[in-house]
Amino acid sequence: MLLLGHVGYTVGGGWAARRLGVRKPVDFRLLAFMAILPDIIDRSLFLLVLDASSGHLIAHTLLFQLLLLAVLVAVRREFWIYGVASMLHLVLDMEGLSAEQAFWPLLGSDLAHIGIMDADIVTAGQPFLERVWDRLGGESDNYFDAGAHALLLDLGGIVMLLVFAGTNRLYQGRRLLSFARDGRSPSTSRGQGGTRRPVVGDMQSPGLDDL
Numbered sequence: 001m002l003l004l005g006h007v008g009y010t011v012g013g014g015w016a017a018r019r020l021g022v023r024k025p026v027d028f029r030l031l032a033f034m035a036i037l038p039d040i041i042d043r044s045l046f047l048l049v050l051d052a053s054s055g056h057l058i059a060h061t062l063l064f065q066l067l068l069l070a071v072l073v074a075v076r077r078e079f080w081i082y083g084v085a086s087m088l089h090l091v092l093d094m095e096g097l098s099a100e101q102a103f104w105p106l107l108g109s110d111l112a113h114i115g116i117m118d119a120d121i122v123t124a125g126q127p128f129l130e131r132v133w134d135r136l137g138g139e140s141d142n143y144f145d146a147g148a149h150a151l152l153l154d155l156g157g158i159v160m161l162l163v164f165a166g167t168n169r170l171y172q173g174r175r176l177l178s179f180a181r182d183g184r185s186p187s188t189s190r191g192q193g194g195t196r197r198p199v200v201g202d203m204q205s206p207g208l209d210d211l
C-alpha cells in the first residue's frame, strides 16, 4: 500500500476513535508517522543495511508490533493508540505478507521468513551504491505493477485523508498552521488530562477534536 493510503486510513481511524469516545487528545501528526513507521524501518534496512529480499522485514511482524505497543504503553498508558496505529499498518499490508512472516517466529524461526537472506544470495558481491539504486528501482516498480484492487484500496485512504482535511477546514491557512503546530486542533489545545485551554479565535472555529 502507498504511504498516503496508510496515513489516510490511520488518521481516519484515529478521528473515528476520538468521535467514538477516546477522551485523551490525539496528535494526528504522530498518528500519521506511526502509520508508516513499519515501512520507514524496514525499507531503510532493506535499502541501506540488510541483505534482505524485500522491504517487508522485522517491523512487518506481529511480534514487533506487540513489543512496540508494550513499550509505548509502558512509557505512557494513553500512547496505546499510536501502537495500534502501527499495528494497523500490518493489517493493511496483510495481503502482501505470508503467514510465516506476519506470525514469525511461531510458524518457523527461519530468518528467510522475514526477508533476511544469506548475503551471498542477495548481493553476490554487488557494490553498495549499485545495490541501493537497484532496490530503489525495485520499490518503485512495485508501485507501478500494483493491480487495480491495490490502487483502489490506496485511493480509499487518500479520499479519507481529503475528507479529514476538508471537514476540519485545513485548507484555511490559520487552521493548517495550528494543526501543524500541535497536531490536534487549529484553534484549541488541551493540557494534561484533556483539559481544554481556549486560545484567541476559539469562538469562530471548532477544533479537530470538536468535530
Ligand SMILES: [Zn+2]
Pocket (backbone or CB within 6 Å): 038, 039, 060, 089, 093
Ligand atoms: Zn508496509
